[in-house]
Amino acid sequence: MNKIYKIAAVCSLMYLYSCGTYFNQPFSASQSRTGEFTKSTRGLLDLPPATEPVEVAVYNFSDQTGQYKAVENGSTFSTAVTQGGTTMLIKALEDSGWFIPIERENLSNLSTERNIIRNTKQEYIKNLNPNEPPLPPLLYAGLIIEGGIISYDTNIVTGGIGARYFGLGGSAKYRQDRITVYLRAVSTSNGEILKTVYVSKTILSQALDGSFFRFVKFQRLLEAETGITQNEPVQLAVKDAIEKAVRDLILEGVKDRYWSAQGGIEVNQKLVDSYDEEKRIDENTGLYERLFVERPYKESFSFSGGLALIDGDYEINRPSYLGRIGYQRKLTSHLNWGGALSLFKLDNGEAFTSNFATLDLNAQIDLLPNDNFGPYIFAGPGVGLELGNPKLSNDMENLSTNFLKIQYGGGLNYFISEKLGLKVFAEHNILFNDKLDNLVNGKRDDYYFNFGIGLNYFFGTTGNNNSQTQSK
The missing domain is CATH 3.40.50.10610 (ABC-type transport auxiliary lipoprotein component)
Structure with missing residues (x-):
C-alpha cells in the first residue's frame, strides 16, 4: 500500500511541476493593470x-x-x-x-462638439474679445x-x-x-x-x-x-x-x-x-502550422547504416551490421523510383552465419512531400547473393548462394536543407524459398528485417514545382 x-505522490508532483498556471490560481481579486x-x-x-x-x-x-x-x-x-x-x-x-x-468612428460627436464651441464663441466670447481666432479646421x-x-x-x-x-x-x-x-x-x-x-x-x-x-x-x-x-x-x-x-x-x-x-x-x-x-x-505554412517547402532537385544519393536481423528456422537470431548506398529519382511530387546496393550479415549463432549482398529496386511514395518532416513507404523486387563461405554446423551443407526476394517498408524523412536530409527506415524482406539459413524446415519461407538510419544528398536539374504548389 x-x-x-x-x-501517487510522485505522479502528482510531476503533474503540478509541469503546470506553472497551477501555482498562479486567482484566489483573490487583482488590481487593474496595463494591457x-x-x-x-x-x-x-x-x-x-x-x-x-x-x-x-x-x-x-x-x-x-x-x-x-x-x-x-x-x-x-x-x-x-x-x-x-x-x-x-x-x-x-x-x-x-x-x-x-x-x-x-464617432465623427458626429466631434462635429456636434465643434458646433457647440463655435456657437459659444459667437454668442459670448466674441463680444468680449473681437480678436478671438476662429476654430481651426479638421485634419483630413x-x-x-x-x-x-x-x-x-x-x-x-x-x-x-x-x-x-x-x-x-x-x-x-x-x-x-x-x-x-x-x-x-x-x-x-x-x-x-x-x-x-x-x-x-x-x-x-x-x-x-x-x-x-x-x-x-x-x-x-x-x-x-x-x-x-x-x-x-x-x-x-x-x-x-x-x-x-x-x-x-x-x-x-x-x-x-x-x-x-x-x-x-x-x-x-x-x-x-x-x-x-x-x-x-x-x-509556405499550411493551415495546421505545417511548413510546405518546394523540392527543386529531382535526384538523390543515400548512404545508410544499421542492423540486419534474420527470421528463419533457428531459435537464435542475432542482429548484425547493414551498409547501404542508394540512388533515387523523382517522378512526381509523391512518387519516386530508385535502387539500392546493400551489404549485411545474417547471424543465427553457432548454427549459421554468412555475409550477403543484395540489389533492390523500389517505388517510393512520399506521403507528405512538401513537409520538412514526413513519412514514406516503399516496395519492390530484389536479388541477393551470398558472399564467401558461410559458417555452418558440421552436419549441414550449403543449399543456395543466390535468391530472389521482394521487400517493403517505411520510414521518416527530415530535410536539413534543400540538399541534405536524414532518414530512418524499417524494411521487411520476403524470400521465395526456405534455403536462406541452409535449413529447410516447416511450411514458411525465410525472411529477414533491415533497420537503418541514413543521409540523403539531393542534386540534379530543377524540376517543375506546379504540382507541389497546387498541393498546398
Missing part, C-alpha cells in the same frame, strides 16, 4: 521611425463574421469576437509611429484604413490523450480556433486601393486533469482530482492579428515606395528583405 501512495503585449506588439513597436507619418482615417473595422459565442446547452446573444476592432486598429496605428490616426486624411474581422472558425483541431491504471490516471485535451482579419489602405485622392493584407491567428485552449481513485481499506475510499484549463483570450488574438496586419501594411508600403523609413534606401531594403523572408515562410 505504501508503494501505491509513493507512486498585455502580444507576440506582434514588439514587432510593431520595433519598426524604425517613418520619414513623415501619414494621416489616416478609420471609419469602421468591425466584426463581419456575424457569429455568436458557442455554448453546449441553450443559446447566447454574446458575440464570438470583440466588437471593438476599430479601437484596437486605431491603437495599433498610433503605436506604430508611421500613421497619425484621425477620429472618424490621405488614407482610409478599411477592413474587418472576416472569419472565426472553431474547433479546427481538437485532440487529447489520457491513461488510467489501478485508479490512478490523467488526461490532456486541446482545441484550436482560428480568427482572420483583412486590412486595406485606400487613397482618398482617387479611391485607389493601394494595398490589402490578410492575417490569421490561431487560438489555443488546453485542459489538463489528473485523478486518483482507490480503496485503501475495507469501506474506506480515497479519491482526489485536480485540473487546469487555459483558454487564450479571443480579444488578445484579435489584437495580435490587427497589429500584425498593420505591420505588414507598413512594410508592403515601404516595398512599393508609398512611404519610407528614416535612414533612406539602406534601412528600407533591410526591412523589405526581412519581410520577404518572413512572408515566404508564412505563405
Whole structure:
C-alpha cells in the first residue's frame, strides 16, 4: 500500500511541476493593470521611425463574421469576437509611429462638439474679445484604413490523450480556433486601393486533469482530482492579428515606395528583405502550422547504416551490421523510383552465419512531400547473393548462394536543407524459398528485417514545382 501512495505522490508532483498556471490560481481579486503585449506588439513597436507619418482615417473595422459565442446547452446573444476592432486598429496605428490616426468612428460627436464651441464663441466670447481666432479646421486624411474581422472558425483541431491504471490516471485535451482579419489602405485622392493584407491567428485552449481513485481499506475510499484549463483570450488574438496586419501594411508600403523609413534606401531594403523572408515562410505554412517547402532537385544519393536481423528456422537470431548506398529519382511530387546496393550479415549463432549482398529496386511514395518532416513507404523486387563461405554446423551443407526476394517498408524523412536530409527506415524482406539459413524446415519461407538510419544528398536539374504548389 505504501508503494501505491509513493507512486501517487510522485505522479502528482510531476503533474503540478509541469503546470506553472497551477501555482498562479486567482484566489483573490487583482488590481487593474496595463494591457498585455502580444507576440506582434514588439514587432510593431520595433519598426524604425517613418520619414513623415501619414494621416489616416478609420471609419469602421468591425466584426463581419456575424457569429455568436458557442455554448453546449441553450443559446447566447454574446458575440464570438470583440466588437471593438476599430479601437484596437486605431491603437495599433498610433503605436506604430508611421500613421497619425484621425477620429472618424464617432465623427458626429466631434462635429456636434465643434458646433457647440463655435456657437459659444459667437454668442459670448466674441463680444468680449473681437480678436478671438476662429476654430481651426479638421485634419483630413490621405488614407482610409478599411477592413474587418472576416472569419472565426472553431474547433479546427481538437485532440487529447489520457491513461488510467489501478485508479490512478490523467488526461490532456486541446482545441484550436482560428480568427482572420483583412486590412486595406485606400487613397482618398482617387479611391485607389493601394494595398490589402490578410492575417490569421490561431487560438489555443488546453485542459489538463489528473485523478486518483482507490480503496485503501475495507469501506474506506480515497479519491482526489485536480485540473487546469487555459483558454487564450479571443480579444488578445484579435489584437495580435490587427497589429500584425498593420505591420505588414507598413512594410508592403515601404516595398512599393508609398512611404519610407528614416535612414533612406539602406534601412528600407533591410526591412523589405526581412519581410520577404518572413512572408515566404508564412505563405509556405499550411493551415495546421505545417511548413510546405518546394523540392527543386529531382535526384538523390543515400548512404545508410544499421542492423540486419534474420527470421528463419533457428531459435537464435542475432542482429548484425547493414551498409547501404542508394540512388533515387523523382517522378512526381509523391512518387519516386530508385535502387539500392546493400551489404549485411545474417547471424543465427553457432548454427549459421554468412555475409550477403543484395540489389533492390523500389517505388517510393512520399506521403507528405512538401513537409520538412514526413513519412514514406516503399516496395519492390530484389536479388541477393551470398558472399564467401558461410559458417555452418558440421552436419549441414550449403543449399543456395543466390535468391530472389521482394521487400517493403517505411520510414521518416527530415530535410536539413534543400540538399541534405536524414532518414530512418524499417524494411521487411520476403524470400521465395526456405534455403536462406541452409535449413529447410516447416511450411514458411525465410525472411529477414533491415533497420537503418541514413543521409540523403539531393542534386540534379530543377524540376517543375506546379504540382507541389497546387498541393498546398
